[in-house]
Amino acid sequence: MKIIVTDSSDQAFTRAADMIADEIRSTPTPVLGLATGRTMESIYRLLVQQHEAGTLDFSGTTSFNLDEYVGLPPTDPNSYNHYMREHLFAHVNMPAGRAHVPDGVAADLDAECARYEAAIRASGGIGLQLLGIGETGHIGFNEPPSAFDSRTRVVPLDDVTRRQNSGMFGNDPERVPERALTMGVGTILEARQLLLVAVGDGKAAIINDALNGPISADVSATAIRFHDNVTVILDRDAASIWAQKRG
Numbered sequence: 001m002k003i004i005v006t007d008s009s010d011q012a013f014t015r016a017a018d019m020i021a022d023e024i025r026s027t028p029t030p031v032l033g034l035a036t037g038r039t040m041e042s043i044y045r046l047l048v049q050q051h052e053a054g055t056l057d058f059s060g061t062t063s064f065n066l067d068e069y070v071g072l073p074p075t076d077p078n079s080y081n082h083y084m085r086e087h088l089f090a091h092v093n094m095p096a097g098r099a100h101v102p103d104g105v106a107a108d109l110d111a112e113c114a115r116y117e118a119a120i121r122a123s124g125g126i127g128l129q130l131l132g133i134g135e136t137g138h139i140g141f142n143e144p145p146s147a148f149d150s151r152t153r154v155v156p157l158d159d160v161t162r163r164q165n166s167g168m169f170g171n172d173p174e175r176v177p178e179r180a181l182t183m184g185v186g187t188i189l190e191a192r193q194l195l196l197v198a199v200g201d202g203k204a205a206i207i208n209d210a211l212n213g214p215i216s217a218d219v220s221a222t223a224i225r226f227h228d229n230v231t232v233i234l235d236r237d238a239a240s241i242w243a244q245k246r247g
């Protein structure tokens with residue numbers, strides 16, 4: 001595992017965006033796994049800037065997002081489908097049919113999860129999977145406990161996550177959907193390369209658990225330690241407890 005610690009969050013975002021841009025440039029038909037959340041906003045902004053500067057072409061790119069809230073249609077401003085259009089898809093030249101987000105309002109959610117897994121397989125599999133980390137240690141929405149061989153499925157969201165994500169819902173955790181569709185930990189581990197990004201001291205304790213703590217289904221991010229091609233990019237604040245414990 002390669003762990004990069006930067007002096008500032010902006011440097012962390014730049015390193016991450018450059019890795020994604022390199023993947024897009026160096027692969028004829030790149031398949032990206034994408035995440036949402038506050039951490040990713042700056043990374044997408046940098047990718048959009050590169051595209052607008054004419055140095056990054058998304059025309060051959062396919063993407064699969066990690067997760068979506070159950071019950072929120074793409075038109076809902078809090079849906080991850082909407083987030084992705086707002087922060088990335090509307091600003092780059094990725095063909096619309098190649099930008100995949102799980103359908104949170106599918107009539108048959110289990111069938112939607114199976115369809116999503118099949119679509120990832122049919123694309124040839126994810127080359128680079130971008131990951132954030134939640135306060136519960138989730139990657140995607142793999143809340144504790146999540147088996148390391150879990151697949152795309154419907155999950156109940158942890159109360160901690162509903163509070164963490166309540167900012168978009170008028171700071172009311174009760175308004176955050178109770179369930180989500182998420183790629184499984186097993187699905188994520190099949191990507192050829194993982195890139196986890198975390199910034200800020202609010203992530204320091206869970207980053208230490210993920211990198212130093214016991215490997216456990218109770219902290220799904222610990223699963224990345226089983227993968228042989230992982231880069232973790234942290235700013236100094238997110239790395240602080242991990243760095244201290246490491247000595």
Ligand code: F6R
Nearest residue numbers: 035036037038039132133134140
């Ligand atoms: C969302 C996702 C989540 C977030 C995590 C961190 O698609 O995959 O695992 O990456 O909850 O969210 P932020 O960046 O808002 O702290």
